Amino acid sequence: MKIHLQKAITIALTFLLFICFGGCSEKEKTPTESPPIIDADVTIDDTPETESEESEPEESEPEETEPPKPAHIGVERITLSKYSLTLLQGSNDMPIVTMHPTTATNKGEIWSSDNTDVATVNSIGKITAVGVGSCVVNVRSADNPNVFAEVKVTVTPYVAPKEPEVTYINGILIANKTYALPSTYNPGVDPVAKAALQNMFDAAKADGLNLFIRSGFRNYATQQRLYNNYVSRDGVAEADRYSARAGHSEHQTGLAFDINKADSSFEGSPEAIWLAANCHKYGFIIRYPAGKESITGYIYEPWHVRYLGIEVATDVYNSGLCLEEYLGITSVYQQ
Ligand SMILES: [Zn+2]
Incomplete structure (x- = not known):
């Protein structure tokens, strides 16, 4: 009996060991996979849907939650x-349109022109003048086509601003605030004036003075740039005292020169004194003399000489007048 019991214990232990080592190691090697779950509720329907089922409209019942539409307010x-x-x-x-009442639901505008050869109009009421004549532009309410308003449009011809003519007074080409030159007037330095200037420079040199051109011919565009720069620096009123607007500069004639230094430090220098006393002998005048700003339109510029030829220059010099006084003309901008 005792032996049987022992044997039974040994068998039991051996069995337990087997379960423990063998079973446990087996589990670690291959972790258990969850068996596929089959959801009893899911049923796979292999039957294809019929055409009629697909095209069947969705819920056609009116939605109970839709907010009520606001009452329509018409354009009157x-x-x-x-x-x-x-x-x-x-x-x-583009005239400004007001639809009444201003609370109107649909303020849409429908624009039209009864003659698009005269004026066209776009969808927002911008009227463009096309050809000379008259027409009626209409704006109608998109909400109520019986409601409209009309604009009578008259188109007048566009005339390009006229280029000024070159002005000669007593045979003298004039460029000042009253008399402008055409923007296309572009003669370059006058060769006769240039030669006279050289004679004058030679004479000054003989007297021990060095005269040279600081600034000579300037075309319209250059003058425009120059003047605009002065305006942005000093403002129109101040710039107009010492710089000419494009077309009004004597430098555009090709007959005017700034000598040595175009600023007030030139005043009273030996070169300035010599120039004032002698330039007429070579055909030049000091174009903007001292004390004549209200007549010439410019401050005293002892450096700016203008070629007139020896005869006229000498006559102007002897008269003691500025060129405007000498010719009886003005120098005032029109606007
Ligand atoms: Zn000048």
Whole structure:
């Protein structure tokens, strides 16, 4: 009995060991995989859906949650900021439209022109003058086509601003604030004036003075740039005292020169004194003399000489007048 029991214990232990080592190691090697779960609720329907089922419209019942539409407020009247327009050919304008009542639901505008050869209008009411004549531009309410307003449009011809003519007075080419030169007038330095200037420089040199050109011919564009720079620095009123607007500069004639130094430090220098006393002998005048600003339009410029030829220059010099006084002309901008 005792032996049997022992044997039984040994068998039991051996069995336990087997389970422990063998079973446990086996588990570690291959972790258990969860068996596929089959959801009893899912049923796979292999039957293809029929055409009629696919095209069947979705819920056609009206949604109970949709907010109620606000009451429609119709357009009753249209007013405009202007009812007649006179436009230069090529220009445009846009009257301001008010739909009444201002609480109108649909303020859409429908624009049209009864003659697009005269004026066209775009979808927001911008009227463009096309050709000379008259037409009516209409704006209609998109909400109520019976409601409209009209603009009478008159288109006048565009005339390009006229280029000034070159002005000679008593045979003297004039460029001052009253008399402008055309922008296309571009003669370069006058060769006769240049030769006279050289004679004068030679004479000054013989007297021990060194005269040279600081600034000579300037074309329209250069003058425009120069003047604009002065305006941005000093403002129009101040710039106009010492710099000419484009087309009004004597430097554009090709007959004017700034000598040595175009600023007030030149005043009273031996060169300035010599120039004032002798330039007429070579055909030049000091164009903007002292004390004549209200007549010439420019401050005293002892460095700026203008070629007139010896005869006229000497006559002007002897008269003691500035060129405007001598010719009886003005030097004032029109605007
Ligand atoms: Zn000058």
